[in-house]
Amino acid sequence: MANNEAPAQVELIIPCQPEYVGVARLALLGIASRMPFTYEQIEDLRLAVGELCTSSVEWAQKNKMHEARIVLRAEIFSDKLTVDILDTAGPRRCGESTSRDEEEENLAQLLITLLVDEVEVTPQPEGTLVRMVKYAGQQ
């Protein structure tokens, strides 16, 4: 795929519940396997998506948003993969943690930061959008 071509897009919508986080990871594994990522990079992406979805699930539980959902949108470029995780899990209030232990949250943040090249968090009216970018061919 040339750089100026529109990226291929894959979209997955899942309930914002613990049992569906594995579905998001599996989808990401399939998408990333089609790209020139190393085995380790694919594992990094799988873990990062898992952590982001887990965070959405935790906030949905905290906000009692039982009908919340996660939209995973992947854009496949020739040199990078962009993944948007958009949830309707309600607001993530600063200074207020989820039911998770603070240490666990810090670990999740650390993992996400270390595993992907770019992460951007944007509050949305119904939840949060996190965009992560992983470049192929970089370690």
Added chain:
Amino acid sequence: MSFKIETQTLDDGLPVIRLEGEVDVYTAPQLKQAMIALLGKGAKRIVIDLTKVEYLDSTALGVLIGGLKRLREADGNLLLICPSARIKRVFEITGLDKIFEMYASEEEMKTATQKEPD
């Protein structure tokens, strides 16, 4: 995405929780329950066998850290059997490989722990 958990007792009486599959936000509560059950029975040292684990996230790490803290408060320890480079990497990138006592095999762990007083 199957997950299995089984608590066994080794020949020397050491309890071991054997995990298989993916340990994440959905399955980690089962690990927590198994550890709480052993702690409730007064276990001082617990072995977690990650040999057949193929995915592990921060939720699982959090449960393991919680167990380690409780055991060390009671002068005990949590021992991990982790031969998989993929799983070990999660501990390495978070720096937790320096906190947990990790072994590549059950044999290696037995050899090391037989040298220590219980």
